[in-house]
Amino acid sequence: MRIIVVKDTEEMGKKAADLIAEEMKKKTSFVMGLATGSTPLSLYKDFIRRNKAGEMDFSTVTTFNLDEYVGLEPAHDQSYRYFMDENLFDHVNILKENTHVPNGMAEDIDASCQEYEKMIDEIGGIDYQVLGIGGNGHIGFNEPGSSLGSLTRIKTLTDETISANARFFEKKEDVPTQAITMGIGTTMKAKKVVLLANGANKADAVKAALEGPIASICPASALQLHRFVTYVITEDCAAQLTLNHETV
Ligand code: PGA
Numbered sequence: 001m002r003i004i005v006v007k008d009t010e011e012m013g014k015k016a017a018d019l020i021a022e023e024m025k026k027k028t029s030f031v032m033g034l035a036t037g038s039t040p041l042s043l044y045k046d047f048i049r050r051n052k053a054g055e056m057d058f059s060t061v062t063t064f065n066l067d068e069y070v071g072l073e074p075a076h077d078q079s080y081r082y083f084m085d086e087n088l089f090d091h092v093n094i095l096k097e098n099t100h101v102p103n104g105m106a107e108d109i110d111a112s113c114q115e116y117e118k119m120i121d122e123i124g125g126i127d128y129q130v131l132g133i134g135g136n137g138h139i140g141f142n143e144p145g146s147s148l149g150s151l152t153r154i155k156t157l158t159d160e161t162i163s164a165n166a167r168f169f170e171k172k173e174d175v176p177t178q179a180i181t182m183g184i185g186t187t188m189k190a191k192k193v194v195l196l197a198n199g200a201n202k203a204d205a206v207k208a209a210l211e212g213p214i215a216s217i218c219p220a221s222a223l224q225l226h227r228f229v230t231y232v233i234t235e236d237c238a239a240q241l242t243l244n245h246e247t248v
Pocket residue numbers: 036037038039040132133134135138139140
């Protein structure tokens with residue numbers, strides 16, 4: 001695993017954009033796995049800047065988002081579809097029909113999860129998966145205890161995650177208690193993965209993921225088995241690591 005330590009959130013976004021842009025140059029069409037939350041915002045800002053500068057073309061990019069709340073309409077301002085439109089898709093030359101977010105309103109959730117996996121497989125898999133990490137080590141909404149081989153499915157959120165996400169809602173009771181999430185196994189199928197993390201509140205989770213045992217209690221630790229994963233993390237987030245790492 002490659003660990004790159006950067007000084008701040010802005011550098012984190014730029015470095016991750018560099019890694020992805022380099023890979024995009026090798027292909028005529030490109031499939032990205034995308035994440036929501038506060039962490040990837042600096043990456044999406046950098047994508048938008050590069051697109052406006054003519055350095056990054058999204059016209060042949062297809063995206064699959066990691067997760068979506070169950071029960072929120074796409075137009076709800078806390079849905080992840082809304083987040084992606086607001087923070088990336090509406091500002092770059094991507095074709096909306098090539099952007100995929102799990103359907104939190106599906107009548108048959110199991111069938112729609114299977115269909116999501118099938119779409120990813122049929123397009124040839126994800127070229128670059130972007131991940132954040134929860135304070136509890138989750139990736140996507142794969143909470144501690146998730147099967148390390150899991151595929152896209154419905155998950156019940158832990159109280160810790162509901163509390164962490166309550167900051168985006170008027171009150172904690174408004175946070176949906178379930179979500180559809182790509183599985184850990186889905187992430188393991190991606191050709192390359194970049195995990196972003198910033199802030200001292202993520203230092204324990206990053207330490208457990210990188211230097212702890214592979215165990216479902218820390219879902220991100222499964223990435224130790226991935227063939228190509230890069231962590232791009234800020235200094236405060238790397239504070240507890242004992243392994244050598246690159247600094248930029
Ligand atoms: P955050 O969430 O980027 O808002 O910190 C990350 C996560 O919970 O995976």
